[in-house]
Amino acid sequence: MSYNKQSKFYGLKESQALILLNKYGENKIEIKKKFIILKMFLRQFTSLLIVILLISSIIFFIIGEKLDAFVIFAIVLINSIIGFIQEYKAEKAVSSLKKMLTKIAIVIRDGKEKEINVEKLVPGDVVILSEGDKVPADIKLFESFSLKVDESILTGESVSVSKNLKSNKEVICFSGTTIVSGKAKGVVISTGINTEFGKIINLVSETNIEKSLFEKQLDSLSRKIVYILIFLIIILFVIGLFRGIGIIDNFLITVSLAIAAIPEGLPIVITLTLALGVQVMSKQNAIVRKMSAIESLGATTIIASDKTGTLTLNEMTARKIVSLNFEKEIYGTGYSFEKKQDLNNIEFFKILDICENCNDSIVEINKFIGDPTEIALKVLTRKSGRVKDYELINEIPFSSDRKMMSTIHKVDNNLEMFSKGAFQEIIKKSTKILDNGKIRKITQKDIDYFFSFEEKYSKDALRVLGFAYRQIDNKNDLFENNLIFLGLVASIDPPRKDVKDALLLSRKAGIITKIITGDNSLTTQAIAREIGFLNPKAVNADILDSLDDKKALELIKKTDIFSRAKPEHKFRIVTLLKKSGEIVSVTGDGVNDAPAIKAADVGIAMGIKGTEATKEVADIVLKDDNFSSIVSAIKEGRRVYDNILLFVKYMLAVNFDILLTVVLLILFNFPIPLLALQILWINMVTDSLPAIALGRRKASKDIMFRKPRDPNKGILHNFTVFIIVALFVKIIGELILFSYGLGLDFSFGINSFDLDVSSYARTFILSGIVIFELFFAFVCNIEGKFDREHLLSNKLLIYSVLLVIALHIIVIYVPFFQNIFRLVPLSFIHWIYLFIFGISSILVIPITNFINGIFKKNSC
16 A cells, blocks of 8 residues: 555545445454353363263262252352353453553544544554554554654563664554654554554464363373273172162162262362462462462473563663773662662763753653663662753754764753763764863773773673763754763663572472573573573574474474564464473563463463563463562472372372272172262261361472473372272271171161161261371371471361361261261260271371382382
């Protein structure tokens, strides 16, 4: 589309704009994949364990066990509501990206300036841009005055970009970027999804939500549970047929017992443990938007981090100031002026006067507007305590061809030109130098002296500016020559305070950190060296475009720093790492990070400097923008996962014994040992309460000194033998208790085969299971360390055990509950027998260690 000179001043006619609006559509982002609330809610029921519990609830309802059916369905519903709320927040990510765009644009239509809603912008509109504006569309400039644009949200580049119209190339301002200084006019060339901003949103919208590693492992565990249950159902059914039980009655009894053996409390305990992890991480400055991200974070093998605003402050900071006779280091980081600086010599004073006055930025307490480098210079003057505001008489704005700016001020009744800019340009225009307060001719030795500093600072990726001045006779003397050179100021966007220690700790934890940034190689390598990267060599991400996936992955694996990375590069790097089996956490703060953050196993956004787009896409948002908070969050993620494994191990070890005990007793023509309601009591109270307490266990001391868990190993990998041993010990004790109870039933004339009467046998086996499980919870908590410190380390576990004992005593001794649960009161000697059985749970660990030792010895 071409535009003549006249159209640039007259703009579109309203009638033309209406035709173009119908042709191109409104200037807004139409999301390809709309999510429906009902569909999202139903998705919470796709977990295999949830499906099993739903089927169980339906079957219980059909066979008349309505209380059991209601309890199980309530568990599923509560669990799903929690999951729905979390996912609903996460899925608002794409639509929230639109919040970044400005709502009003100033255009020229019918030859007049007018304000319109940005959604009504069309290709061909002439738009006026001013300092502080967000660019509303992709705009080709035809007029520009000292224009600087912050494109960091798209590119990651920390330095503002000058838009120079004197080059032969097209000069474009991209949608969503910010005008830092200057003003411009241009013609809209792209709107909506066709802008660069829109293309990034499109990448995000095309990213599917995957199940987390733990969710996949839990589904795998659920399948194993189903296979075991089917096997046991078949055995029970066959036994029932041999005992002469009718087919329908046999089927209902078999299925109800098998379903009752399912750990109904497992989903809700996992959800509550994750929710508690969310609270803990919130206190550590990490807001968790997706609960399953906690355990994925604990499994992280690679952190792919942006540089600007993540590893660094995204606040340019003056680090060095140099005059002919002095070099001074500047203390403090970022935009804080708290650390005062002694810069007490005449050359530094003059440099500071130029920093303050030859400067378009606005710096006040908690208010920083303008180019980041200019802000850094004004912060420097406030650190030094020399803030002199001279009357501005005239100005020569910065231009990219001159690479400098100059202002004319009234100084002590004289006119002086203050100049700052690229060191090499300033020193070329300087014929004199200030030496200990005296002006003299500049020599080659002086020039070489400053060039040595410029070279040294540039290698460390500091941005070097030169400063000069001269006295002039009148305000129209705008020739930038015969300047008096003063010295240099070197600035950089510094690393965050705790990043170095955090990287060291993550390395000890076996986690690899990679920097993927839109900034240049030199700056990125300098930051990487400063924060302790072992391999600070950077590779330009453009090289990935010429490589197939196999070769690209090889390069990605051996490279820790990618510079000049576009959003597509970040997205591809993350995707390839995930396909290779890595668990990837991605951090960032700009729109350019959004696609990779959403594609990652865990997306982490900066809460203070992060864009709304990135925060809404992310699984976790850091309230303090501190990289070290990520490492703290990983530690918490590992603790949560360890504790989830702990109570999964606990619940599986104490659940399947019931069904196996039933099989054995029915096989030998004994009465059914437990009623369905009694099994539900075990699952919901004596299993779940201690399991929740296990989820609050403190992290082990070595938690950040071990490698990330192997994602290919299932939940049962490390404790299959432990579960089998626990089942063996528990079943033997249950059979002994049940036999003792049968003897009492016989002596008191109680028919144990009648399921409608209270029975000593069923009271003994139920109470024995409860007591064993309570002792066993301590066994799992202390993991074989039988000392006072470990026994008393989990206060919540102690309280939950006491609560369960109190509840069980009520069930046994209160007549109302006795009748419901078909139980009989026990004597003191009976409780002694039960506690002896409970104490036997400590045998599980030494037996397990002995068996594992045999396996290890045989494998050598």
